[in-house]
Amino acid sequence: MLFRTQPDKSKSEDTFQPLELERHNVDYKDRSQRFYQVSRDFSKQYAHIYSARLNTFRNILDSVIFKKWSNKYKILKLCELREKDTTCIIVGTLFKLQELKPSILKQLSDQLEIIPQPSRTHFVHDSDTIVLEDELQRIKLVGDCIDVHKVVTGVVCAILGSEDEDGIFTIKDICWAGCNIQKPLPTLDSDKYIVLASGLNMASDASEHLFSLHLFVEWLAGMSGTAQYQEELSKIVRVIIAGGLFVSHSNEMTVTESNVISSVDSVDSFCAAVSSVAPLDIMPGCNDPAGVMLPQKPLHYCLFPKAMGYKSFNRVSNPYECEVAGFLCLGSSGEPLKDIMRYSKLDDPLEVMTKTLQWRHMAPTCPDTVPCTPCTDTDPFTIYNCPTLYFSGNCEEFATDLYEGDGGQRVRLVCVPDFCLTKTVALVNLANLECYSMSFS
Structure with missing residues (x-):
């Protein structure tokens, strides 16, 4: 008042x-x-939240994929990749492999070796790479369509590309879920x-x-x-x-x-x-x-x-x-x-x-x-x-x-x-x- x-x-x-x-x-x-x-059941593993996230976004991305790429390409899981150099769509969760990312095992190892570690506020390194994973497997990603330094672990997306003979997936295009x-x-x-x-x-x-x-x-x-x-x-x-x-x-x-x-x-x-x-x-x-x-x-x-x-x-x-x-x-x-x-x-x-x-x-x-x-x-x-x-x-x-x-x-x-x-x-x-x-x- x-x-x-x-x-x-x-x-x-x-x-x-x-x-x-x-x-x-x-x-x-x-x-x-x-x-x-x-x-608040802390007896459960954290893998469940990634599984729930992936299942949710698979449903969300279905319509987004069709709108962007129509039905020209098959949507496969990583375990279904059979033919090399065949263009297809993979839906999965991005995971960044980062050299500077804090790890309790690495910290214990460093403490035992009595190596002083500098405190960090950012954990980005030029050697960072990115992989795509689903419920069963993961595959390394390469390509100019995605900047490893502009994404983070945990984002679910659809990737258009193909797997080469070395088991690396080359990205031709990428599709985010987008704003609802x-x-x-x-x-x-x-x-x-x-x-x-x-x-x-x-x-x-x-x-x-x-x-x-x-x-x-x-x-x-x-x-x-x-x-x-x-x-x-x-x-x-x-x-x-x-x-x-x-x-x-x-x-x-x-x-x-x-x-x-x-x-x-x-x-x-x-x-x-x-x-x-x-x-x-x-x-x-x-x-x-x-x-x-x-x-x-x-x-x-x-x-x-x-x-x-x-x-x-x-x-x-x-x-x-x-x-x-x-x-x-x-x-x-x-x-x-x-x-x-x-x-x-x-x-x-x-x-x-x-x-x-x-x-x-x-x-x-x-x-x-x-x-x-x-x-x-x-x-x-x-x-x-x-x-x-x-x-x-x-x-x-x-x-x-x-x-x-x-x-x-x-x-x-x-x-x-x-x-x-x-x-x-x-x-x-x-x-x-x-x-x-x-x-x-």
Whole structure:
């Protein structure tokens, strides 16, 4: 609820009385059931999630293959390759063989030999190669149609080519699953805004960003600006915090467990303050007090005794999918995006987000290099429905772009900046998909 003052014309010009502004309300649905309902049976092997992913994408790629290559070529499994130099289509999962990729066995060997190993943040090497594998076999890939440094392990695709006498598959063309068909976007009668923030880092000893947080809350509550600006602020229909509420990615090494425990009350008060003026969704991050494996379950309710008193306060999963005013929103706290950049030469976050839409998978490196629950029947990270808003939290800086697919899809991509570093949040206008940043420095 917002308040502003407006002159009462029936009295003197110096007399003001308050006029109440109501926060705009829109329909909201949580679409994250597949993240909440993931099995937590750790007795299972991780091979099941790759099998489920491959089976899902075989069904998806059938129609995409027909659209691109018609029915000119046979679709074979690797075990069915018999005739050399015969052009065919193979559907499988890409796997990168990387010399610098961390390995626990290699680490143990190096420790026993007492060889100091330099710490790395990126694991790309010119000698990296790529193979395609299905349920039974794998085959080495060569060809100019695919850049080994522009893909990552776990992506399912269709390959057109042939096997030579050396058992190497030469690629002639490649087919990604592509972005799914997008349902028609609703038409709004006025502007409706979603605020995206991440990396609040409230467990840190540093206090420089706390003033900016107070400004952020006052701004949401309509305590700043002119009467016209306050009326515009009343059109903020939802606030999503994409991880890093307690500890951000940039400050994870400086925050201790005692810092997290002592910050619970201030975090709860902050969430209660925001929830009192706008609907709030809280996503966990990899450094927040939640299980590290994706998909992360919501933060425990006992952390928010004050905020839990508001119906507008929602503890949600990471990744998170919801529908706001008929617009589908999907995003994560940033772990999948950062991991893809570590194992490839993709260094533009927006390019990575575009790639994941084209791959139709938001976290292909799960469970290879990102901790993940051993799912058995389904792969929850598949992008089943094309979102309208696609975001990734805890980025180094704000960035945005509008992705337009071949089928007329329009997706607003947003890199949500680390608030502790940038003092910045992102605003998305659902009425026209425009996006801009708001700084509180």
